[in-house]
Amino acid sequence: MFSSSSSFNFLAAVFSLLVVFSFFSKSNAQLNSDFYSCTCPNVSNIVRSVLQQALKSDARIGASLIRLHFHDCFVNGCDASILLDNNATAKIVSEKDAAPNANSLRGFNVVDKIKTAVENCCPGVVSCADILALAAEASVSLAGGPSWNVLVGRRDSKIANQAGANTSIPSPFEDINNITTKFSAVGLNITDLVALSGAHTFGRAECRVFSVRLYNFSGTGNPDPTLNKAYLAKLLKICPQNGSPTALANLDLTTPNKFDNNYFANLQNNKGLLQSDQELFSANGASAVSNIVNTFSTNKNAFFQSFVESMINMGNISPLTGTNGEIRSDCKRVN
Ligand code: HEM
Numbered sequence: 001m002f003s004s005s006s007s008f009n010f011l012a013a014v015f016s017l018l019v020v021f022s023f024f025s026k027s028n029a030q031l032n033s034d035f036y037s038c039t040c041p042n043v044s045n046i047v048r049s050v051l052q053q054a055l056k057s058d059a060r061i062g063a064s065l066i067r068l069h070f071h072d073c074f075v076n077g078c079d080a081s082i083l084l085d086n087n088a089t090a091k092i093v094s095e096k097d098a099a100p101n102a103n104s105l106r107g108f109n110v111v112d113k114i115k116t117a118v119e120n121c122c123p124g125v126v127s128c129a130d131i132l133a134l135a136a137e138a139s140v141s142l143a144g145g146p147s148w149n150v151l152v153g154r155r156d157s158k159i160a161n162q163a164g165a166n167t168s169i170p171s172p173f174e175d176i177n178n179i180t181t182k183f184s185a186v187g188l189n190i191t192d193l194v195a196l197s198g199a200h201t202f203g204r205a206e207c208r209v210f211s212v213r214l215y216n217f218s219g220t221g222n223p224d225p226t227l228n229k230a231y232l233a234k235l236l237k238i239c240p241q242n243g244s245p246t247a248l249a250n251l252d253l254t255t256p257n258k259f260d261n262n263y264f265a266n267l268q269n270n271k272g273l274l275q276s277d278q279e280l281f282s283a284n285g286a287s288a289v290s291n292i293v294n295t296f297s298t299n300k301n302a303f304f305q306s307f308v309e310s311m312i313n314m315g316n317i318s319p320l321t322g323t324n325g326e327i328r329s330d331c332k333r334v335n
Pocket residue numbers: 060062063064065066067070103104105106170171172173179193196197199200202203204205206207209251274276
């Protein structure tokens with residue numbers, strides 16, 4: 001028979017073991033930049049060279065790929081859950097059909113091309129989650145942005161979380177407080193929010209995600225008052241009333257395909273495309289946020305340095321490093 005004190009000790013020991021295990025299975029410490037140095041030393045070059053090929057026919061593809069990494073990391077961490085297709089047998093309800101993703105995410109075919117090229121060199125070694133992180137870095141550096149050593153060693157999930165994708169990914173119609181809350185829910189602060197929003201220095205958005213700002217902002221029957229008048233006129237031509245909701249506008253009107261800090265000057269000039277972009281500069285009572293916009297607008301190096309730091313922070317969101325994960329052989333399905 002246990003005395004009450006020895007059963008207490010036993011429970012305490014079990015509890016501390018659980019704490020230790022949960023620490024190791026969640027720990028970021030296992031991601032590092034040398035993870036594939038023996039098993040797939042050329043992986044970064046392989047990713048980069050497939051991307052370079054894809055950019056020749058699609059100037060937007062780099063932007064689309066970094067967005068995949070973002071939408072992956074915000075839902076159950078950076079575990080390639082975003083890449084899984086529907087599969088009733090495997091109980092996968094795809095995140096691709098979640099509200100922020102459906103008819104919006106692109107680049108899955110290029111991810112598959114990268115995976116094939118990587119598998120040809122190093123079969124069964126590199127996770128799809130790491131491919132997204134590596135492709136994000138290559139996209140930024142090939143567009144003129146900073147380069148960095150990507151931390152790798154993530155494993156791929158065996159599940160998807162469509163409900164999580166519906167609720168955890170920020171919406172362009174949300175205000176700064178809601179978006180800040182969603183970032184802090186994954187451990188990212190306002191410096192990360194502003195720096196990472198700087199990814200809107202390239203890529204496109206469809207009229208449907210910003211046209212409410214052109215015609216009937218907050219039910220006023222008028223355009224968003226923070227929108228620059230000349231920019232408004234330009235956007236009205238791209239998105240006429242009763243026009244196609246899927247017509248595209250550049251997220252950065254000045255240098256649409258280049259990774260630079262012009263996005264922040266655009267915000268200062270009331271030329272942010274999404275409501276969530278312009279709020280970083282124009283929201284009432286958010287001077288801590290707009291101060292960061294001002295810093296990044298005047299100092300490109302400060303932006304690049306913060307961007308790299310924040311990409312690493314985002315890439316560290318709950319990576320799968322234990323037996324809950326696997327190295328998928330096809331990024332679209334579990335093994
Ligand atoms: C802060 C909250 C954010 C919101 C509300 C937001 C929202 C959006 C929306 C609505 C689009 C256009 C989608 C479409 O029209 O189909 C878009 C595009 C894009 N987003 Fe974000 N985003 C946010 C943060 C981020 C972050 C953190 C990154 C990456 C680090 C990112 C990278 C991109 C890129 C590169 C595109 C263009 C994609 C393409 O051309 O295919 N965004 N975003």
